[in-house]
Amino acid sequence: MASTKQPPPVGGVPSGAVLVLGGGVAGVQSSLDLTELGFKVYLVEKSGAIGGVMARLDKTFPTNDCSLCILAPKLVEAGRDPNIHILTKSELVSLTGEPGNFTAVVRKEPRFIDEEACTGCGQCTLYCLKQIGDDYNEHLATSKAAHIDYSQAVPTSYYIDAKACLRLNYETCGLCAVACQAGAIRFDQKEEEVELRVGAVVLAPGFGRVGEEVLRHYGWGKYEDVLTAFEHERLMCASGPTGGEIVRPSDEKHPKKIAFLQCIGSRDETCGNNYCSSVCCMYAIKQASLAREHDAQAEITLFYMDVRTHGKGFDAARERAIAEGNFRVVYGRPAKVEDVFDGRLLLTWADDAGRHNYEKFDLVVLSQGLESPPDAEQLSRACRIDLNPYQFAATDTYTPLATSRPGVFVIGAFQGPKDIPDSVTQAGGVAGLCSGLLARGRASETVRAEFPAERDIAGEEPRVGVFVCHCGINIGGVVDVRAVRDYAKTLPNVVYATDNLYSCSQDTQQHLVEIIDKHRLNRVVVAACTPRTHEPLFQATLRDAGLNRSLFEMANIRDQCSWVHMHEPAAATDKAKDAVRMAVAKARHLTALAEQQLPVTPSALVVGGGLAGLTAALSIAEQGYETTLVERERSLGGRVQLLTADRHGHDPREELKELVTRVEKHPRITVCAESKVAGVSGYVGNFTTTIDRAGQESLVVNHGVTVLATGGNAYVPGQYLYGTSPRVMTQLELEHRLGAPRPLAKGIRQVVMIQCVGSRGEDLAYCSRVCCGQALKNALRLKRMDPELAITVLYRDMRAYGFLEDDYRAARELGVIFSRYRPGEPPQVTQGRGKSSPVTVTYFDPLLDESVAVAADLLVLSVGIVPEDPKELARMLKVPVTADNFFLEAHVKLRPVDLPVDGVYVCGLAHAPKGMDETIAQAQAAAGRACQPLARGSITPEPIVSHVDPEKCIGCGACETFCPYKAIAIYKENKGRKAKTISASCKGCGVCAARCPTMAIDMGRFTLEGIRAQIYAFGEG
């Protein structure tokens, strides 16, 4: 699909480089994914640092994870990657050429400070005389003309604001040049134009903000205590202008009554933005939760038009936040904000029944929507791509990441308003697409990362360095970090201990390398978040410092301490000290371990032959790898075969047919229809899967990676007379009829649709995401067929997110009636006189404030999506599933298609309900991610393998019996039998060590002595 419509590069080998425009999370992620796939990246960023909006966020919904903490490792990685060339203060001027061979002209503005020479000491800022508004802090604080955007910024180099600098504008001052010890100030730097040869272009410029005139309408700029959500976000943040205190700008007091106003500049024709910004409902809940954390007493009210929390796990997170935070949710849209005499802000709104309400608040937060980026038109001209009517990049349902110009792709908010996980997904997808387009150029322009030689520490006394992280206020707000640091200094063999605001930032990594060198550390302990997410980052830093990565240990004082003991600071501090003491005790026993490289079988297995599986298989094959596609049914295609039109009126089955043909004809794809995965063994790089095939012998396939695209089914309702009355059908059944030559029987005048049948309730706890869009689509199809047809849609929240809002508006304009029902008061459906008579639908109409009964000639149920039972595959692959039976991804924000087991990926309905365009993008992402180990060609597993002491081994063979991986074997020696580890197969579980009768076996990093040291250290507390 997307990939199919991109013509292959003409003539010759394509370039192995890609230009990524925009250094937000989407751009950074796609850059990292691209280099992993073997491509060089020019990352072009308009501002002085990468990180984008995510770097300005305090927390992220729904986990309230610290935004910078999860982003910073990626920024650091991008900054360190020798194959990513970051060009800051730069923009794309023109793009000529063809896919595979573009020439991009990039204009680079001077920073006036030499990036290479700058040490990031900050003296220039200190001496700079010219104050400017601090853009990073939404102008709620001031900065200087010579500055860095934020302390963890990448590159970690300062720069000078040319518009403000006294020297550049008035030839005075120049103090920074005197203050700079590194001599990095370059007033003579000139703007330059760089010509880059690239094979593909990825546009990730992010979003623009809703204009100030819209905000002013709600009193922003006029009343001090009306804040945008972006401003409020900075107030919440520990590194923000108030150090994380939420105070009213007018009197610096804590607001006691806070209102969040949704849809500011979204779903609003008057400002030209009819679309829904898709993220504000979530971030408002997040901000409300954090406001609650800041003040347990504040009254917090959220004003919604519809609550659109349709993402995976979002509804559950929202419900929990509202219950725990004791928020008031009001369905209403205050038209304006007024100032009243006592310095408070008056809101007026009409409720569902049309009654007017008035109330005063201390602080009003405007949930500001997203717009297309301010330079959208310039970009469109430079790249010669089409924009949609809202100035976002124009894309197609079936090629969601392709712009109108072949070889130019779009991801993130410029593709349409979206959240972080969807942006990251698209980033992975576009990397896969580029990798397919430029497959022959792979590895032609990349270099291998070089690390300094490892220092031999074998004979040295342990010299432990301890780094305790504040994690903004995530740890520091609960745990007394400095006390923990001081305590660490008293522990045996600790020669250095310090605390950092964010241990994972790039400047801290550089600092760590310096400290390791200066204090000749040979063991490093970081007390911060969890090793599950952050260990690789710090281990890379150890390698940069010439230390073996196994000489590292983490103490989890956030996820398992400050976050779970938020109201017990003293106890949490004690626990953190204990954790550090135990980590140091273990660290003293760590030894350098030899690395091993294991080969990767360069092929993939895709399970499921629906839209997701087909797209993934095709993308992997186009990237150059053999793919086996397993489908249970006789024919490929999955549930898309049940759809008869997309929202633009095209028949998706046509597109599907083309896709199936391409898959079936592809020389690198083997299709196993009527087949089922019977067993899986192995691990990333080396899976072996047995496939049971109907009427044939089973097939055994060796493959390096696995993509799960097992899909889902429509929920089968047992309510609303479904199956009893012929008048009642599901939306899919209506779709089927609408695709037939004579869709509607005569005499059908009234259609009623009921939303959330099965979803958001007892049967399926989650929102099925697509049903609102499908109801709108079918309502419009009906209306266009017969404008006289009366249609009533009974809904809880119309979740017409993104550009679907256009359909919502169109439906209302065509006379479709929408009526909200409350979860506790669902519509009642009763049988008519005869078995096939119209059914009576009774519902409470809030506007009339009474019950209404309608005779429905046709009752259409918008049923939810039920995932295919994942348990068997989950057990075979050892991957977790959620309570709702969807596969659980490794990280909901930043690893949305990776499963926690390396080498296994998920896409489509098996991950969560989603529409076709989203499925395609996610499948492309899974394919892009899956090809990373394949492109690398080898894996370097953590050296935590077992080893046998031949002196102690008695050759009993227990280890060989119990090892689940055949990774330990008995061999004959002259005197007898001995066991030996086969390192390449060992996964480090340690069963052999626990079962060895003579304790002859020990594990790398998880040694007997190390664990005993932890146990003793525990006892010393």
Place this chain on the structure above:
Amino acid sequence: MTEPYNPKILGFLCNWCCYTAADSAGVGRYQYPPNLRVIRIMCTGRLDPSFPLEGLAGGADAIFVGGCHPGECHYQDGNYHALVSAALVHETLARLGVNRERFLIDWASAAEGPNFVKIITRFTKRAAELGPLGENEGLDPAALRQRLAEAAEFARGRKIRTGLLNAAKEMMKGGDFKRDTIASLVHAKCDKTLAELVGGGAGRGEG
């Protein structure tokens, strides 16, 4: 009113399920009592039978081992091996007269942060009720810890471990991974040695 006892609890959590569950409890800001200290191991199969005994000897009032649900072990059957080690710990505690509830092995999958919180909250409450190690048992704490340390040493000895590996072999052969089945196997293979080394009343660990 007296303050409830603040027990010291040491936990061994497997990387793939329980440790992840504990992290996700944090991400979800689920609150639980701050008594648990955690040692991360890749798999509960790594749990040496001596570790819990050593933990109690070293100052813990209670020990928790957390792994993946039966049948869901990331390494196939490590948690069954953990049940073998656990059975020995319970046998030993019974012989030493220590309340078996001071040692708990339980499961929480990576997706079950709230379940982990429930388990730990309940276990902490129970450990608080039991009070300092030895008190509830009417034993001299110092002497008890000394005996536990010796028991840990025995658990590292060849005799007991041979019994355990034979029990584990039978477990794998029988394919019955129920707790009491495993406990019976361990009892059958280790009871004599335990009686010899640890002494005390012949107590069946399970039940």
